[in-house]
Amino acid sequence: MREKEFTVGLVPTRRNVFSREEAGRYKKRIEDKLRAWGVRFVNIDWLNDEGLLYNELDAPAVATRFRAEGVDAVFAPHCNFGTEGAVGQVARALGKPFLLWGPRDDAPLADGLRQRDTQCGLFATSKVLRRLGVPFTYVINSGVDSPQFERGFRDFMGAAAAARAFLGARIGQLDTRPPAFWTVMVNEGELLERWGIQVVPTTLVDIEQAVKKLVASPTPALRDTVADMKGKANLSQVPEEAIQRLAALKLTLLAWAEREALDAIAIQCWDALQAALGLYPCFVDSELTGMGLPVACETDIHGALTALMAQAAGQYTTPIFFADLTIRHPSNENGELLWHCGPFPLALATPDSPRQVSTNYIAGNGLPGVAEWQIRGGEITLARFDGDHGQYSLLLGHARGTTGPFTRGTYVWVEVGNWPRWEQKIIYGPYIHHIVGIHGSFAPVLYEACKYIPGLAPDPVEPTAQEIEAYWRGEDL
Numbered sequence: 001m002r003e004k005e006f007t008v009g010l011v012p013t014r015r016n017v018f019s020r021e022e023a024g025r026y027k028k029r030i031e032d033k034l035r036a037w038g039v040r041f042v043n044i045d046w047l048n049d050e051g052l053l054y055n056e057l058d059a060p061a062v063a064t065r066f067r068a069e070g071v072d073a074v075f076a077p078h079c080n081f082g083t084e085g086a087v088g089q090v091a092r093a094l095g096k097p098f099l100l101w102g103p104r105d106d107a108p109l110a111d112g113l114r115q116r117d118t119q120c121g122l123f124a125t126s127k128v129l130r131r132l133g134v135p136f137t138y139v140i141n142s143g144v145d146s147p148q149f150e151r152g153f154r155d156f157m158g159a160a161a162a163a164r165a166f167l168g169a170r171i172g173q174l175d176t177r178p179p180a181f182w183t184v185m186v187n188e189g190e191l192l193e194r195w196g197i198q199v200v201p202t203t204l205v206d207i208e209q210a211v212k213k214l215v216a217s218p219t220p221a222l223r224d225t226v227a228d229m230k231g232k233a234n235l236s237q238v239p240e241e242a243i244q245r246l247a248a249l250k251l252t253l254l255a256w257a258e259r260e261a262l263d264a265i266a267i268q269c270w271d272a273l274q275a276a277l278g279l280y281p282c283f284v285d286s287e288l289t290g291m292g293l294p295v296a297c298e299t300d301i302h303g304a305l306t307a308l309m310a311q312a313a314g315q316y317t318t319p320i321f322f323a324d325l326t327i328r329h330p331s332n333e334n335g336e337l338l339w340h341c342g343p344f345p346l347a348l349a350t351p352d353s354p355r356q357v358s359t360n361y362i363a364g365n366g367l368p369g370v371a372e373w374q375i376r377g378g379e380i381t382l383a384r385f386d387g388d389h390g391q392y393s394l395l396l397g398h399a400r401g402t403t404g405p406f407t408r409g410t411y412v413w414v415e416v417g418n419w420p421r422w423e424q425k426i427i428y429g430p431y432i433h434h435i436v437g438i439h440g441s442f443a444p445v446l447y448e449a450c451k452y453i454p455g456l457a458p459d460p461v462e463p464t465a466q467e468i469e470a471y472w473r474g475e476d477l
Contacts, residue, residue, distance in 0.1 A: 003292065003315075004161075004164075004312075006040065006072050006161055007041065007042060007072050007073075008034075009041070009042055009066040009096070010030075010034070010075050010077075011053050011066075011074060012026075012044070012051065012076070013052060013054065013076055013086065014079050014081070015083050019080060020050065022079075023050075023052060023079035024052070026077070026079040027050075027077075029103075030077050031043065033145075033149075034153075037154070039157070042066065052079060053076075053083060053090070054083045054086070055083070055086065058086065059085075059086045059089035060089070062090050063089070066090070067094065071094070071096060072096060072097075072161070072164055073099065073156070073157070073160040074094055075098075076091070076098070076099070076100060077103070078100075078102030078121045080115070080116035080118055081116065081121030081124070082102070082124070082125055084128040087129075088125065088128035088131075088132045088134065091136070097136075098129070098137065099137050099139065099156045100125060100126060100136050100138045101138065101139040101141070101142075101149065101152065103141075103142070103143060104118070104142050104146075105117065105141075118141065122141060126138065135452055137152075137451070139153065142474070147474070148474035151477070152472070158313045158442065158449075159448035159449040160449070162313040162446060162449035163452035164312065165309055165311070166195065166197075166308060166449075167197075167452075167453060168195070169264070170197075170200055170260065170261055170262050171197065171198070171262065171264050171265070171301050171304045171305065172266070173200065173201040173266050173301065174204065174253075174299070175268040175272060176299065178270060178271070183432040183434075184299055184300045184303075186302055188301075190390070191301075194455055195454075199301060204268070204273065207252055208276040208277060210248075211249050212248075215248050222251060226243055229243065229246065229287075230243070233356070233371070234354065234355055234356045234357065235357045237356075237358045237359060237368065238357055238368040238369070239368070242368045246279060246283060246368075246369060249277065249279075249281060250284045253284065253288060253295075254293070257293055262293070263293075264293065264294040264296065264304035264308050265288070266300055266301045267281060267285065269281050269282065269285070269297050270298075270363075271363075274367050279367055279368055280341070280360055280367055280369035282342025282369050282370045282410075283357045283370070285322075285342070286342060286343050286344060286346055289307075289319055289322065289344075290345030290346060291319075292316060292319065294307035294308060294311065294320055295322070296322050297322060297340060297343060298434075300434050302384075302386050303322060303434045305385050306394075306436040307320045307436050309383065309446060309449060310381065310436045310438040313381075313442040313446050318348075318438060318440065319347060319438075320437065320438045321340075321343070321345060321375060321410070321412075322344075323338035323340050323344070323412075323434070323437055324433050324434060325337075325426065326338070326411075328419065329402070329413060330404075332404075334416050334418060335413055336415075337407065337411060338411060340410055340411075341409045342372065342409055343371070344375050344410035344411075348376060349373040349375055349376070350374050350375065350376050353373040354373060355373055356371070357370065361408050371409075371410055372410065374411055375411070375412045376439070377402065377414070378400065379400055379439065379440055380398070380399045380438070380439055380440075381396065381399075381440060381441060381442040381446070383438075384396075384431045384434065384435045386432065388429065389430075391430065392430075392455060392456050393430065394450055394456055394459060395461065396443045396447060396459065396460050399416045400416075401413065401414055402414060416461075421461060422461050425461055444472060447460055447465070447468045
């Protein structure tokens with residue numbers, strides 16, 4: 001997948017009243033832990049001989065260095081009480097997602113003295129962050145080797161990555177929305193004004209000409225792409241010329257994405273594309289999405305933004321899938337069919353599922369490009385960014401795969417705790433029938449990401465907001 005490198009600005013802090021030696025010892029333990037987890041970070045060892053922030057006058061220099069290093073988030077472990085004013089100034093100057101945590105204090109010494117008072121300092125810094133208007137994530141005061149710290153840190157990384165993926169995103173829009181799809185109307189100007197999100201349009205004519213030119217003069221890349229497609233899926237129902245066009249479409253969209261620095265694509269997959277190229281792009285959408293370049297069907301720009309957030313929340317470990325909320329399960333009151341006519345990544349297919357690329361079985365026009373396989377179940381996070389009347393929210397929750405009857409296209413049956421609750425939320429909006437799925441339990445991560453996206457409200461279903469807050473407190477550990 002197209003993973004984006006993530007860098008943490010590590011600014012450990014102490015206060016002069018407490019033990020410098022203990023603060024230095026904990027700084028080293030924390031840095032060793034981050035290295036063991038494979039975290040890319042830059043510290044402040046250049047600042048002084050301790051590599052610790054304790055002088056408020058040093059805050060501007062730290063912010064300047066972190067800005068130059070391109071940090072994506074800031075982590076300020078309190079190695080003793082800490083210096084709240086200095087930490088707050090760094091956090092406000094950078095405006096990046098901010099993690100507040102400190103290692104749990106040791107027992108007082110035999111003579112009654114305490115060496116760190118870290119928890120007390122965390123209370124002080126949190127007040128300063130609030131006063132300065134800095135949104136922050138707090139991981140409960142816990143040991144360096146505790147599961148609370150590890151999970152909290154990793155989830156913060158996912159939340160920060162999801163916010164980064166959303167803010168300033170570049171979404172390629174391939175032609176206009178299908179005329180009948182009022183549901184995917186968006187306010188492009190508002191997306192730009194609020195969050196710096198750019199919609200980068202291209203016309204179907206541009207794509208059509210590039211595809212036909214590539215087919216007419218095949219390149220080694222085209223031949224390799226054709227061979228790769230044939231090697232991973234059953235294309236026996238697809239004429240050779242159409243396979244060439246599918247491969248050329250994939251390469252054309254990849255080149256467009258590279259040229260325009262696109263993060264995702266929203267494609268008008270029907271019906272103008274069929275008249276232009278004589279195929280459906282579903283299998284191509286599947287291929288690109290599996291590579292980490294999400295493609296949203298029916299020119300769904302909000303869906304493409306949701307996909308970016310979801311795959312970043314999962315820290316690019318697994319691809320998303322873009323689905324219709326289609327029908328209720330015939331016998332499971334809390335079951336639902338997640339389906340679309342072919343864009344689910346092949347990497348998610350169940351081992352026994354036929355990897356079939358066929359003609360469109362709905363339209364009846366005999367045109368190829370539709371993919372057919374069932375994807376695996378397990379724990380799945382569902383999400384949908386949407387809005388109207390200037391109000392935006394992120395629907396999020398957890399589901400799990402379940403058994404269900406065979407259907408055509410790409411699909412998975414899921415079960416939730418209370419489907420009528422989900423259905424009611426979607427009906428009352430501002431959501432539509434499109435939803436993004438990703439394997440894993442990332443609702444708490446997406447919930448926290450909204451903290452770093454001004455004007456975006458989290459809208460959890462299952463787990464509830466109260467359950468997510470308990471999760472962040474580590475109550476289940």
